[in-house]
Amino acid sequence: MSSAHFDLIVIGTGPSASTVAKKTRAEGKRVAVIEEREFGGTCALRGCNPKKVYVNAADLIDRVVGGRGKLVDYEQLRIDWQQLLQFKKTFTDPVIEKSEASYRKKGIETFSGTASFAAADTVRVGSQALTSERFFVGTGARPRPLGIPGESLVLHSGDFLELSEIPKRVVFIGGGYISMEFACVVARYGAHVTVLQHGDQILSSFDKDLVTQLSDYCAEHQIEIQTRSEVTAVQQRSDQSLVVNYKKADQMESIEADLVIHGAGRVPNVDDLDLQAGEVEFGEQGIKVDAFLRSVTNPRVFAAGDCADTGKPRLTPTANEEARVVVKNLFASQSMQQPDYGVIPRVAFTVPSIAAVGMSEAEARKSHDVDVHHEDTSTWGSVRKTGQRCAGYKVLIDKQTNLILGAHLLGPAAEETINLFAMAMKFGLTANDVKSTLFAFPTFASDVRKMV
Numbered sequence: 001m002s003s004a005h006f007d008l009i010v011i012g013t014g015p016s017a018s019t020v021a022k023k024t025r026a027e028g029k030r031v032a033v034i035e036e037r038e039f040g041g042t043c044a045l046r047g048c049n050p051k052k053v054y055v056n057a058a059d060l061i062d063r064v065v066g067g068r069g070k071l072v073d074y075e076q077l078r079i080d081w082q083q084l085l086q087f088k089k090t091f092t093d094p095v096i097e098k099s100e101a102s103y104r105k106k107g108i109e110t111f112s113g114t115a116s117f118a119a120a121d122t123v124r125v126g127s128q129a130l131t132s133e134r135f136f137v138g139t140g141a142r143p144r145p146l147g148i149p150g151e152s153l154v155l156h157s158g159d160f161l162e163l164s165e166i167p168k169r170v171v172f173i174g175g176g177y178i179s180m181e182f183a184c185v186v187a188r189y190g191a192h193v194t195v196l197q198h199g200d201q202i203l204s205s206f207d208k209d210l211v212t213q214l215s216d217y218c219a220e221h222q223i224e225i226q227t228r229s230e231v232t233a234v235q236q237r238s239d240q241s242l243v244v245n246y247k248k249a250d251q252m253e254s255i256e257a258d259l260v261i262h263g264a265g266r267v268p269n270v271d272d273l274d275l276q277a278g279e280v281e282f283g284e285q286g287i288k289v290d291a292f293l294r295s296v297t298n299p300r301v302f303a304a305g306d307c308a309d310t311g312k313p314r315l316t317p318t319a320n321e322e323a324r325v326v327v328k329n330l331f332a333s334q335s336m337q338q339p340d341y342g343v344i345p346r347v348a349f350t351v352p353s354i355a356a357v358g359m360s361e362a363e364a365r366k367s368h369d370v371d372v373h374h375e376d377t378s379t380w381g382s383v384r385k386t387g388q389r390c391a392g393y394k395v396l397i398d399k400q401t402n403l404i405l406g407a408h409l410l411g412p413a414a415e416e417t418i419n420l421f422a423m424a425m426k427f428g429l430t431a432n433d434v435k436s437t438l439f440a441f442p443t444f445a446s447d448v449r450k451m452v
Contacts, residue, residue: 004109006032008330009123009132011115011273013099014041015316016305016323017138021108023327031108032132034115034125036272039099042140043316045092046158053088054161055181055349058188062221062351063412067387079189082164117278120298134300134330137273137280137287138323141266141306141314146173150234153242154260157182166191167258171244173231175202177348179263180218184351187222194255196229196246198264205313205346206354207361207394207408213376214354214410217390221351229253234260266314268307285309292329292336293322302326313344342426347415352390355418358406358425364396368405371397373451377411382447388412395421395431395451402430404452413444420448 007029010021017033018041025031038045057079064077103110113125122131143156155163157178170186172179175197183193195202202225203211215225226248233245242257268286275281279298281288287303288296289310295301304322306314321339329336345357364370374394377383383391391411398405407421424434431452439446 004032004128004130006030006109006130006132008032008134008136009034009115009130010136010138011123012041012138012140012307013039013103014138014140014305014319015043016319016326017041017136019320019323020136020138020302020304020326020330021103022106024330025106025108029331032111032130033103033108034111034113034123034130035100036112036114038096039103039110040092040095042158044095044099046161048316050088050092050161051157051181052349053091054084054185055351057084058185058351061188063387065387066389071387079185081166081189085162085164088161114272116272116274117276117280118274119277120279121300123278132300134302135278136326136330137270137301137303137307138305138319139269139273139307142269143262144265144267146231146262146264148231148233150236153234153236154262156262160261168192169257170194170259170261171196171242171255171257172261172263173244174198174262174264175204175225175227176263176265177203179261180348180350182261182263183223184218184221187218188351191222193223194257195223195225195263196231196244196255197225197227198230200227202227203348203350203354206348206356209374209394210354210392210408210410213390213392214350214352217352218350231264266306268309270307283309285311291338293326293339294329294336302330310339312341313346315344315346318344343422345418345422347418349415352388352411353409353414355409355414356407357418357422358404359396360406360408361394361396364398364405369399370405371399373397375451377447380447382442382444383411385442386412393451397431397452402432403428404431404434407451417444417448420445 008024008031010017010033013035021031021033100110111125115123115125118124170191170193172195175195187193229246229248231246235243243254245254280295280301281297286307286309289308293302293304305319312318325337325339343358347355377391394408396406404425434452435449
């Protein structure tokens with residue numbers, strides 16, 4: 001077995017891993033990266049970026065349909081799925097082609113295969129044993145095992161993004177980000193969609209009232225949402241069609257489908273790392289790290305992003321901030337830095353988008369004397385001018401301090417407007433500060449003044 005020694009070995013090539021590897025190499029350290037799939041990571045190849053291409057297609061359909069007879073007229077409007085797939089590949093294929101080469105160009109050694117720890121200072125990949133002064137684990141997350149008969153018949157989100165055609169009946173298991181974003185796309189393509197959600201609410205991390213408004217809008221677009229529905233099995237018939245069995249209110253029910261997609265959550269992708277051999281403590285939420293993103297049991301090891309147990313939302317901005325701090329802490333000889341998360345906005349790119357930052361209404365009411373500003377804004381001029389038909393907001397303001405505790409948005413540009421609230425909250429701007437700011441008009445941002 002061959003061996004080599006490095007200053008840093010990075011496992012994974014997603015956003016945080018790429019940042020840590022390249023910035024550490026720029027400081028003159030000897031760095032290696034290990035990737036078990038295509039170089040580039042989930043966000044660039046199977047997540048955020050390609051997903052947004054698909055969502056943009058659905059959003060465009062929705063806007064044009066809403067503007068028919070007012071803004072535009074047309075004879076035929078449809079998503080060409082094969083064309084959409086090829087356009088998506090113009091974003092992902094270059095990453096696959098150039099990512100590994102970009103590491104090598106910077107003098108970073110690359111290894112393809114599954115990494116596993118052999119000791120506190122050693123990882124194996126294939127027939128090679130690699131030792132290092134430091135390790136960074138940025139392996140992200142993977143789909144949560146369903147643990148049901150017929151699980152192999154269920155496609156993951158990465159598989160969905162490679163489909164060249166979509167059948168007429170599609171079932172999504174779970175009602176989180178992945179399911180609801182792709183459900184909106186498939187429905188605008190023309191398929192009938194069913195979402196089977198185990199809990200009481202889809203998109204459980206978002207405001208209940210706005211989710212209800214979004215759900216009603218989805219129902220108008222061939223998306224049937226079944227809550228309190230636990231999938232128990234998937235079966236395939238002789239004609240290749242599928243049957244999804246599920247339990248609802250203690251009754252067994254079933255639904256026929258041509259395609260079933262896994263959207264029931266993700267878990268830290270650490271199972272194959274043999275972390276015990278590396279003396280790295282971990283749990284269901286990932287690698288246990290201290291405030292400096294360092295393993296609590298092996299000081300050689302740092303972790304960030306979806307595979308680190310930080311208690312923060314598993315989002316790309318979170319991983320990017322953690323990577324910034326890890327770079328400074330890896331070889332620090334004195335005091336170490338902690339992430340400055342501030343408030344982290346989150347967005348589900350449904351049609352329309354739904355976004356949130358800060359406290360939920362329930363959280364705010366428990367700890368503050370709160371003023372709740374809530375309105376369905378579907379008839380506001382800014383929304384109607386675009387031909388869109390679904391929008392709303394809920395903003396939570398502390399009555400004593402006038403500070404914004406939380407903001408929840410639904411509708412056109414929600415994914416952009418939420419950033420104004422995030423900035424205001426991070427820097428302690430009051431609702432009056434925001435209201436007194438002059439925004440360009442007419443814009444969706446200018447609506448913020450009416451929300452606070």
